[in-house]
Amino acid sequence: MAMPPDQTIYVLNGPNLNMLGTREPDTYGHATLADVEKLCAEAAAQFGLTACCRQSNHEGQLIDFIHEAHAKKACGIIINAAAYSHTSIALHDALKAVNIPTVEVHISNIHARESFRHHSFTAMAAFATLSGFGIDGYRLAINGLAAKIGAKAKA
Numbered sequence: 677m678a679m680p681p682d683q684t685i686y687v688l689n690g691p692n693l694n695m696l697g698t699r700e701p702d703t704y705g706h707a708t709l710a711d712v713e714k715l716c717a718e719a720a721a722q723f724g725l726t727a728c729c730r731q732s733n734h735e736g737q738l739i740d741f742i743h744e745a746h747a748k749k750a751c752g753i754i755i756n757a758a759a760y761s762h763t764s765i766a767l768h769d770a771l772k773a774v775n776i777p778t779v780e781v782h783i784s785n786i787h788a789r790e791s792f793r794h795h796s797f798t799a800m801a802a803f804a805t806l807s808g809f810g811i812d813g814y815r816l817a818i819n820g821l822a823a824k825i826g827a828k829a830k831a
C-alpha cells in the first residue's frame with residue numbers, strides 16, 4: 677500500500693529569537709536558533725513529520741506564516757511568538773482562523789518572570805503550552821502535538 681506523503685508541522689519563532697545563544701544565557705541558555713531548528717527537525721522526523729521552521733521579528737510576517745501553514749495543509753503548529761505572545765490579538769486571531777492544532781512554547785518560565793509576561797494571547801489559541809523547559813520545550817511540544825494528531829513514532 678502507498679505510504680501517505682510526509683506531513684508538515686510549522687515551527688514559528690518570533691521577535692529577537694534570532695539572537696538566541698548570543699545574550700542573556702541565564703534566561704535563555706546557550707543554544708542558538710539553528711540548534712532549536714535542528715532539534716525540531718529531528719523530533720519531527722521521529723514521527724515521520726517534516727518541520728518547516730520560520731522566524732521573524734515582524735508581527736505581520738508571523739501572521740503570513742500562519743496563513744502559509746494553512747495553505748500548505750500543515751498538520752500542526754509550534755509557536756513561540758516571544759513578546760508578541762503577550763500583546764498580539766492579531767496573532768491570536770490568525771491561529772484561531774486557521775484552526776490547526778497548536779502548541780505554544782516558551783523557553784523561560786513566563787509565570788516566574790515579570791507580570792506583563794504572565795498573560796499570553798497566543799496561548800488562548802493553542803491546545804497546550806510549555807514554558808520553562810529551555811529549548812527542550814520544543815521537543816516536548818512536538819511529542820505532544822504528535823500524540824494529539826495521532827502520529828506514531830517510527831520504528
Ligand code: CA2
Nearest residue numbers: 692693695696699758759782783784793
Ligand atoms: O521564554 C521565551 O521563550 C519568551 O517567549 C522569550 C521572549 C520573551 O519576550 C517572552 O516573554 C518569553 C524574548 C525572546 C528574546 O530572545 C532573546 C534571546 C537571546 C538574547 C536576546 C533575546
